[in-house]
Each structure stands twice: as structure tokens, then as C-alpha cells.
Amino acid sequence: MxxxxxxxxxGLLLILIGLWAMFVHKNIIRMIxxxxxxxxxxxxxxxxxxxxxxGTAPIFDDVVNVADSSxxxxxxxxxxxxxxxxxxxxxxxxxxxxxxxxxxNAKKSLSIDDCAEQKW
Amino acid sequence: MLKRLFMxxxxxxxxxxxxxxxxxxxxxxxxxxxxKHYANEGADELGAANLVASVVITxxxxxxxxxxxxxxxxxxxxxxxxxxxxEKLAGEDSPxxxxxxxxxxxxxxxxxxxxxxxFGVYIFIxxxxxxGGGFQGGAVIASGILFFMLARPNDSLSHSLxxxxxxxxxxxxxxxxxxxxxxxxxxxxxxxxxLGDFGSLFSAGLIPLINILIGxxxxxxxxxxxxxxxx
Numbered sequence: 001m002x003x004x005x006x007x008x009x010x011g012l013l014l015i016l017i018g019l020w021a022m023f024v025h026k027n028i029i030r031m032i033x034x035x036x037x038x039x040x041x042x043x044x045x046x047x048x049x050x051x052x053x054x055g056t057a058p059i060f061d062d063v064v065n066v067a068d069s070s071x072x073x074x075x076x077x078x079x080x081x082x083x084x085x086x087x088x089x090x091x092x093x094x095x096x097x098x099x100x101x102x103x104x105n106a107k108k109s110l111s112i113d114d115c116a117e118q119k120w
Numbered sequence: 121m122l123k124r125l126f127m128x129x130x131x132x133x134x135x136x137x138x139x140x141x142x143x144x145x146x147x148x149x150x151x152x153x154x155x156k157h158y159a160n161e162g163a164d165e166l167g168a169a170n171l172v173a174s175v176v177i178t179x180x181x182x183x184x185x186x187x188x189x190x191x192x193x194x195x196x197x198x199x200x201x202x203x204x205x206x207e208k209l210a211g212e213d214s215p216x217x218x219x220x221x222x223x224x225x226x227x228x229x230x231x232x233x234x235x236x237x238x239f240g241v242y243i244f245i246x247x248x249x250x251x252g253g254g255f256q257g258g259a260v261i262a263s264g265i266l267f268f269m270l271a272r273p274n275d276s277l278s279h280s281l282x283x284x285x286x287x288x289x290x291x292x293x294x295x296x297x298x299x300x301x302x303x304x305x306x307x308x309x310x311x312x313x314x315l316g317d318f319g320s321l322f323s324a325g326l327i328p329l330i331n332i333l334i335g336x337x338x339x340x341x342x343x344x345x346x347x348x349x350x351x
Binding site: 002004005008009012015016019020023024049051052053057058059060061069071073075076077079080083084086087088090091092094095097098099101102 | 127130131134135138141142145147148149150151154155158159160162163169170171172175176180183184187190191193194195197198201202249250251253255318338342345348349
């Protein structure tokens, strides 16, 4: 089994585990942790899809030369996208945590059941 | 009960979809399309040894500017949400005092804190040559700030200093991007100043400068975000 398939399958499993955590738990902090797990899973899937067989990091030096670079290095575009995605995920998590702080101050509880007035 | 059924159904459908993706996946053996162009031409065009840095800072520079903006807006939003609470509490009691940390932690802080900051600066200055860049270096600096806050919980960092560093570096980033429009090929083009020797510290045009600005901005932004959560 090639290494990138292992990373891909692990990433997909992490997405499922994170979704399950968001569905099952009532505690808002645990839902945010579920979101972070989904986030990590998506990053792993993206990095796995950018892998080239036998490729190394896309940094030119004595070993990696420009002429054969298209078979020597992994795809730089998914790596750059994952870098963006990590930072955006951090920002979203910070906003979610500050909403959790606000909900705790208003209700003195972190359970989603105590926010029943918005329920459909 | 019905809710639980839907939940299992949704997860099962996702699992079927993912099974299909994983089953049909085969590893690529060669770069294609735009990545191939970046790999073959990137070093000559932009002069940066780290290809990811040239994609992040120059080829997809507009995305990175947007990303920095998203981070800024989320930090501003979090401080807005958390400030209301502090004003409400302000009338009730005086600023909270935390227990002092032990002498071991404080001594470790005074030894390690400058080294952590220096390491963060090293990571973002060498972002165009080695794995790293502005965001990674900024995160290292923010972890140093977090360590400072844990070890000396009653001292606070100068908030106005952090805000000034952050807004100044964000402003300079946009100005450097606009210089690219006037002096080179387009917005955020790095060929405003000479590219220099490939692989040396002073190379790749504006990429190291922009990395430094992003590093300062991200470090101070995350630092003030952590400070807000502490309060």
C-alpha cells in the first residue's frame, strides 16, 4: 500500500470521526474539537492528493534540480493551499471559542440543550 | 430517535462516498498542469529556492493577502465578542490576580523566551530557502507569547505595541504589493528589487520582505488574540 493512500485513508477516517463527534456531543467545546478534527482530516487528504511517487519537498538544492523537478518534488500547490487552510481554520476556531465564552456567560452552561429558544 | 437515525444515515453516506474516493485513488507519478509550470519555471522566474514560498507569496499572493485579512477580521471579531464581557464585569470586581508560577518556570522563561522569539524570526527570514515562512514563524512567536503569559500571568504585554506592529506590517504589505503594479509585472510581483543570487539569503526579490511582514503580523495578531482569551 503506497504511503499516500495511508495518509488519504487516515484523513478520510478523521473527517468521519470529527463529524460523529459534532453530531453526538452536546457540549459546545467538544463540538469545536470535532470541527478541529475534521479540519485536520481535510488537510491530510489534500496533502495526500498532492503526493508524487518518490517525491520530496519542493525546495531546490543540490539534489533537486530544476530540469527534472516535475518528477522529483511533490505538488507545491496543495501544500500552499493547506498552509492557507490551517490559518483560516485557526481563525474560525478562535471565533467559535469566543462565541462559546459568550454562551457560557449568558447561560452559565456549555450544553447545547440550554440554548433551546433557537431550536427548530 | 429519528435524529439519531438521520445521524447514522448521514455518516454512512459520507463513508460510502469516501470509500469510493479511497478505492479509486492511485498515486500520481508526475506533476501536471500549473504545478509543472511552477516546478519548471518557478526558480528562474522568482528566484526562490522554496517553491511553496513562491506559490504562497507571489503566484497566489492575492490569496495570501486575503488569508491575512481573514485572520485580522477573526482576531478583531474575537476581541469584539470578548470585550463586551469584560466591560460588564469591570464594575463588579477589580482585575483578577492569578497565583504566581514557580521559580523554575520563571527562570526557564527568562532563558527560553528570547530564544523562542529568535527561532521564530529565523524561520520567517529564511522562509524562501528552507521549510518555513511568515505564518510558521509567526506561530512560533505566538507560542513564545503564550509561554510568557503562562509563566507570568499577572504581567500583560503592551496591547498598543502589538496593535501598532500588526497594522504597520499589514499596511506595508499592501504598499509592497502596489509597488509591484508600478515597477514590475503586477500586484504583489516580487521582481521590484533585483532577484540576487539563487539560494542566498538576499535573493528572491520581495519574498523575504513579505515573509518578515507576514511573520510580524501573524505573531502580534495571535499574541493579542491569546491575550484577549486570557482576559
